[in-house]
Amino acid sequence: MIISRLFYLSTVFCIVTALTSCHEEPLRINHELGIFPDSVMALEGLNTEYDDYNIDIEAGCIESSRQVVFSSSRGSAGGEFNIVQGKIWYQFGQTTGYFRLYSEMTSDTFLGNLIAVFNTSADEFGPLRFFNSRNGLEYMAVATLTEENGLDIVFTSYIPTYSPATHFDAPLPATPFNSPHNDAYLSLGTTGDTAWFCSDRGGNFDIYCITRPWQSELDEWFTSAPAPAVKADSINSSHDEKCPFVKGRYMVFASDVPGGEGGFDLYYSIFRDGKWSSPVNMGPEINSPANEFRPVLGIDLKFENQFLVFSSDRPGGKGGFDLYLTGISLPR
Numbered sequence: 001m002i003i004s005r006l007f008y009l010s011t012v013f014c015i016v017t018a019l020t021s022c023h024e025e026p027l028r029i030n031h032e033l034g035i036f037p038d039s040v041m042a043l044e045g046l047n048t049e050y051d052d053y054n055i056d057i058e059a060g061c062i063e064s065s066r067q068v069v070f071s072s073s074r075g076s077a078g079g080e081f082n083i084v085q086g087k088i089w090y091q092f093g094q095t096t097g098y099f100r101l102y103s104e105m106t107s108d109t110f111l112g113n114l115i116a117v118f119n120t121s122a123d124e125f126g127p128l129r130f131f132n133s134r135n136g137l138e139y140m141a142v143a144t145l146t147e148e149n150g151l152d153i154v155f156t157s158y159i160p161t162y163s164p165a166t167h168f169d170a171p172l173p174a175t176p177f178n179s180p181h182n183d184a185y186l187s188l189g190t191t192g193d194t195a196w197f198c199s200d201r202g203g204n205f206d207i208y209c210i211t212r213p214w215q216s217e218l219d220e221w222f223t224s225a226p227a228p229a230v231k232a233d234s235i236n237s238s239h240d241e242k243c244p245f246v247k248g249r250y251m252v253f254a255s256d257v258p259g260g261e262g263g264f265d266l267y268y269s270i271f272r273d274g275k276w277s278s279p280v281n282m283g284p285e286i287n288s289p290a291n292e293f294r295p296v297l298g299i300d301l302k303f304e305n306q307f308l309v310f311s312s313d314r315p316g317g318k319g320g321f322d323l324y325l326t327g328i329s330l331p332r
Contacts, residue, residue, distance in 0.1 A: 036327025
């Protein structure tokens with residue numbers, strides 16, 4: 001694969017450089033930590049002329065490469081959306097500060113079998129994968145289009161990806177979050193005790209939260225009766241708020257509230273003193289007059305700043321919605 005060859009060539013280059021520089025002054029480390037550039041970079045190896053969005057990155061910290069899953073209409077030439085897989089790889093030079101970003105589609109057997117149990121002849125959106133430390137299992141949740149309720153959230157659990165498993169149980173409805181309306185884009189807090197998602201059960205799309213019942217295991221919670229959902233404080237408007245993604249004390253999401261750059265823009269909110277702060281528009285460096293959608297905030301402990309992966313139908317892409325990555329420094 002392209003990424004594998006690039007990694008091999010980069011490794012060979014580093015070894016050769018080290019061997020030929022034995023008698024020279026050692027390279028100076030100018031950057032103890034990496035820096036994600038604040039320019040918006042297209043994930044060229046993942047994008048097509050069709051819609052490619054709703055990316056999720058495997059839970060945890062990205063290192064040199066990371067598997068990703070996302071929604072795409074490429075398989076039906078612009079028809080229904082299914083979950084597909086790919087990989088992102090990057091490299092940062094501690095001496096030069098040079099940042100390289102690569103991406104490509106993959107055919108990993110484990111991921112292929114996993115996403116196959118979610119894909120139907122209808123639409124699948126907003127994949128989310130996460131690890132449950134209480135039982136050692138990984139989970140994947142997806143919003144799937146149903147005839148009865150519109151979008152419903154479904155999930156399955158499985159032994160983590162280092163296992164040779166090739167069989168996955170069919171997804172089950174995540175009943176606490178579903179209603180007779182559209183419910184999608186599940187996101188969990190750090191401890192897994194609070195879930196955020198968006199729903200149009202109130203007329204327009206708003207962001208809601210549900211708290212796990214005391215001492216309830218995750219599977220028990222996800223298959224329990226529908227629960228009352230509370231609108232996230234300080235965030236919702238009379239317009240549409242969608243695609244919440246929570247990372248630590250930050251929430252990023254998309255909204256078409258007036259006053260932005262145009263269409264859906266990306267916003268962030270910070271959890272302080274027991275509540276979410278008023279939303280802040282991420283500005284013209286990230287947003288455009290077109291639509292920006294489903295932001296995912298990532299952290300690499302070897303980097304000074306965070307990174308944001310999102311989708312946009314802005315001009316200059318391959319067509320429809322494309323996937324992009326940019327560095328971002330959110331206030332503490």
